Amino acid sequence: MSPFLPAVKALADDSRLRILWMLEERALCVCEIQAVLGLAQSTVSRHLQTLVDAGYLTSEKEGLWTNYRPHPTPPPLVQGLLAQARLAGLDSSEAKTVREQARTKCRDNLCGPANAA
Secondary structure, three states: OOOHHHHHHHOOOHHHHHHHHHHOOOOEOHHHHHHHHOOOHHHHHHHHHHHHHHOOEEEEEEOOEEEEEEOOOOOHHHHHHHHHHHHHHHOOHHHHHHHHHHHHOOHHHHHOOHHHO
16 A cells, blocks of 8 residues: 555544644653543554554654654655644644643653653
């Protein structure tokens, strides 16, 4: 299948769009994203996997957590769609709100420190 459909479908969900806006600030783990969106962990994980599969994000394991961040070299199609998503976020009060909320989340407060496990 062409990469076009998965790339476009990935942006067709408002939660995934909010995730992209949050990750413009810094890398986040599932629990931090979950705390901002108010969604179940499994739902957030599914959204993140969709964004990874479409080429928007990468993930990196760090101890107990998996950090998600924008893909450093997304495919050209994803680059163009991502640019549009970022433009949409410039004038969006919702984008501003999720970015601000993401700044205040700390995985140690949400899930406990890494050395507690």
